[in-house]
Amino acid sequence: MADFRSLEVFYWVATLSSFRRASEQVNTTQPAVSQRIAALEHEYGTLFERRSRDVALTERGRVLFGFAERFLSLQVEMGAALAETGRTMGTLRLGVSETIVHLWLSRFIERMRAALPGISVDIAVDISPNMQAALAANEIDLAFLVGPITLPSLANRPLFSIPVAWIAAPGLVPEDGALSLGALIRHPLITYPRNTGPYVELRDLVLRANLLPSQIHTSASLATIVKMGIERLGICVIPPAVVRDELAAGALRILPAEQSLSDLNFTATFAKRPDAHFVADAARIAQEVAADWAAGRQADRAAGR
Template sequence: MADFRSLEIFYWVATFSSFRRASEQVNTTQPAVSQRIAALEHEYGTLFERRTRDVVLTGRGRALLGFAERFLALRAEMEAALSEPGRMTGTLRLGVSETIVQMWLMRFVERMRAVYPAVSVDITVDISPNMQAALLGNDLDLAFLVGPITLPNLVNRPLFSTTVAWIAAPQLITAEAPLSLGALLRHPLITYPKNTSPYVELRDLVLRANLLPSQIHTSASLATIVKMGVEGLGICLIPPDVVRRELASGDLVILPAEQSLSDIVFTATYANRPDHHLVTEAARLAQEVAQAWTDGAGAADR
């Protein structure tokens, strides 16, 4: 009869369609993976159709995958119910949008340390499209990104939304009445990279209005965008929440504008896998931290 280890290895081979990637995931050799799969196939019949570059589940393989997922999920549930959070060990591979780094990431890390003191958090700061690819490739366990990601094997938990505004140094442009899109586009614009939602929305606005912007500068570094804005190099399209200090000091101002921009919605997104109890709990903690931060930010505005 199949044991948990064999079912776990089978699950990862099925997930990646690869013996090699499964061996890396479970930290064993490829021959050891092949041996486990051969033993399962001896007992249950052919589970994979071998191809040149990958493997594909057969009908029997798909049936076994359903049972393997249930076994692994039950084991994770048992371990979660019987283990104390403070004794849980391991590493959470976390991807984060820099917008969240500037807001409440440090509070989340503190909360993780308090609840799971023996769990390390390995943080990667990146743009959302790259983090989505990393989740699908199992290079990240959890990502705080612009979502939701509408793929069947990804779970999205809502975190918060934040407005995006036209923000500039007061010496660059002053206005009391709302500025038209044409007036805004006479100045260089500074925003997120080209494959992000703020840039795509800006591009579509420009195309629909049939206007030619002065320049559009992009950067994956939010700190760089803010610095360029403070130096008067252009109008930033970013959330006011990330420049509260600069707005309070007068280094930056929110420009009145006729054209509003869509809010950015962030989610805690992770792959729907049976053994991800730590990941789901980390996502739940992130929701609590984001809500507390949102409530505190709202109180500060009143």
């Protein structure tokens, strides 16, 4: 009969598709992992199809994976229920889009401290494609990113949508009614990195119009994009909400444009794993904070602020 440790090892080999990465995850050696998998396969039959670079579950392995997931989930629930402190303890490895850092991340941290005081938060700020890869590699537990990500191993919880606009320093672009796409791209454009949605949309707009932009500058740092815009180095293609103060102070302005841009849709995305049951609670808290932020933003618009 398989013990909990063997099921844990099996679970991580199946999840990460790698004996080596699973050994790092469960803090043991690769030979020890191989030995436990061999013992399981001796008892239950072939569980993995060995390939050149990774492993994949067989039909029998998929059956065992479902039971392993349930066993490990029950083990976590039991530990939480019997903890002497009555408090969930652990670390949430959180990936965050810099856009959210500028909007409501601090409120989320405050709400986490109140709701889950035993959970520390380890924050990594990155772009959405990198966070998707980090989730798949089990390098982070939860990501606030541009989503949803349609993978069966991941759960998505909607957070909010935010408009994107053409934004520039006053006087950079002549004010003469709604600007055409051609008029806009006579100036350098500044936006998110090349493997992100805003950049891809911008590139496709230019290609479909058969136009040649002067330059498209990209940066993973939103603060850098904003600074370049203020210093009149080009037109920023970013959400106005992240430069609310700069717009109010007159350092930047939203350009009237014929060409609209797609909203950014953010989700709280996490892997469906039994070993960190507080991750779903953190995603729910993020939804609450995002809803409060959106309601406050709507109230400010109604009041003309």
